[in-house]
Amino acid sequence: MSDDVLTTLKILIIGESGVGKSSLLLRFTEDNFDPEQALTIGVDFKTKLVTIDGNTVKLAIWDTAGQERFRTLTPSYYRDAQGAILVYDVSNASTFSKLETWLSELDTYSTKHEIVKMVVGNKIDRENREVSREDGMRFARRHQTLFIESSAKTKDGVQCAFEELVQKIIQTPGLWESYGKGFGGIQVSADENKYHSNCAGYCNLF
Secondary structure (H helix, E strand, O other): OOOOEEEEEEEEEEEOOOOOHHHHHHHHHHOOOOOOOOOOOOEEEEEEEEEEOOEEEEEEEEEEOOOHHHHHHHHHHHOOOOEEEEEEEOOOHHHHHOHHHHHHHHHHHOOOOOOEEEEEEEOOOOOOOOOOHHHHHHHHHHHOOEEEEOOOOOOOOHHHHHHHHHHHHHOOOOOOOOOOOOOOOOOOOOOHHHOOOOOOOOOEEO
16 A cells, blocks of 8 residues: 555445446546446446545445345445445435335444445436435434435535545544554544534535
């Protein structure tokens, strides 16, 4: 590992098929959007360096297929992940209702008890919204996750989602190895209520 990189974090993107998981990943890692994005077969994997408060972290981001026939990948997919982004489509209420199942699976297979979770309501560029922002926030509050709405098409909220997730992971003792370095720019606190989002109006922690 380069001396300039503080640590490598494993991030998962999970949710129903067609909610835009791969589009979020493509937008974040390559700043690109493909309206004809094909459904993921099995697992896709991308890396990206991000700098948070002056410190560089390498993200290893895993994007999995939402279809049932790929569930055999589950145990190895979840192993050692420090963060998980649970995605639903705000224009498709059924994908929102399935979040409970995805959270249950995450809790079952995750090997890190303190894994940081973020719920993302994607496709806010669409006019036919079926899930309100308030519904998403209530779900996140009930399950004590981060929450944000986004659009991979317009870029709204995408960068913020990943950066906020990373920042919260770094603030969670025991989730990552520091390799002897300090994370000087972030105030690490066991009190979640002291965490404040850098993306005003977008991201909330409950």
